[in-house]
Amino acid sequence: MKLLTHNMLTSHVRGVRPGGGFPLRIQATEVKVNNVDFNQEFVARMIPKVEWGALLEAAESLGHLSDLPHQLPPEYENNEDFLRKVHHVLLEVEVMEGILKCPDSGREFPITKGIPNMLLSEEEET
């Protein structure tokens, strides 16, 4: 599970407040780092689509925060240095084994072989 994927994920357990299921807290037991070809335009276009705070939080929990800024720098589209760091965090860091925890309900979703299992039980389905 890459961090770009994680940024889209939320918990929908019954009873969770609207928006309360995001972002899922990562507890990783196995993390992999890959080499992925850098595509500047692609990364620049992704940035407005991600929840920046959630991305920082996730990167930090995996020890890959490096020196990503808290705020987006102005005119980041042309800032290759910055974009390379974002590229690394979004696409090169993968959680292979671990748990995603709902911040509201505490419900844990396992990640196995890089695959998150987001299935809810019947009781949890809204």
Place this chain on the structure above:
Amino acid sequence: MEKEASQLEKDHVHRVYEKIAPHFRDARYKAWPKVQQFLSDQEPGSLIADIGCGNGKYLHINSQTYKLGCDYCFPLVESARNDGHEVMVCHSLYLPYRNECFDAVLSIAVIHHFSTKERRVRAIQEMARTLRVGGQMMIYVWAMEQKRRKFEKQDVFVPWNPSPPSWTLSNTCSRGIQKSINQKDKRLAMDQHSTKLAGTSKARSSSFVGEKETTHNLFEKSLRWSLFSRSLDSVLDLSNQWHQRELNTFSNCNIQLDELNTGKLFEQIRQGGFMKHISNLSLRCRVCLPDLLSHQKDVKQQLKIDYHSKQSAFRKLQNRSRTDSSLQDTDNDCSMATRNKQPQRSPNGACLRYYHVFKEGELVELIEHHVPELHVIHSYFDHANWCVIAEKIHVWKI
């Protein structure tokens, strides 16, 4: 109603896909070209969700976009993961995605597995929730109206055959067919297998011919079901050598069984172009898919066979097929054997998948009447599927 609907889907969608997942690796399952086009048309940097991605056959298209696949079936998701795709397991009525996060959403051959209208609507609404305003969704569902054959009703069970049985009986593959013949024929089958089968052999007992008829029919039926269900699943790749041989076999076999064999007809088939085979095939297919739960008849009882004409026809075909080694299907033994062990089977032993096949206009009506946040841009028929492209719009609530 909800519990029953969910249980039906568990038994006749989820469990079946789990069983047949290993077979999905087959190169027979190609991607629909228009779906490929839809994906290629998305802007670079788009976030795309494939809801019900199966083994991920669309996830590699357009590398300028980021695709997330999800499916209920673990083995299929694992298969997609092994190809390097970002995938997860979830239920399409409860998507684990935040609102309006995707630029495009795909739903290819998924919604027809929901057993109530309410659940089909919910599936579409749930996908619409994850789509951003201005983003587009593409939905493909099986059509009730097919070009040459018709479903008798909208809610049907379709058997899934891993691969059709191979025709020739004089090689190892025939053992696979024989396994599916029931116990009382087994002895006959063993006798026949050890007999030297020359085209002009004199000694043929009627019991031998009787056993052949059973094999014929099982083969024919299996092949029909197999071709039919696979042709609906994806583009039946007619350019593919494997399919060509398969259909050649079928059309030859079928034609000779249905008509008194004339050498002329046979020759026509051989000389004619491949598409002629296909049109012959479709005409003879006449597959009308009944609700298989009510299908009680013994396969053998359905045979109406003139032994003598079939015998000579069969001998001729036999001759021909033995020289065509491409008919061997090495999967056949296993698939036949495993099929016999599985529960919930149609008469010829395949798994039954539940489908609600859609009538013309039904998918559009579903969206227009129940999903106000989607606006249908384009609807069309694509090779046995009803298809819709819809755009997410703002809905102002007063």
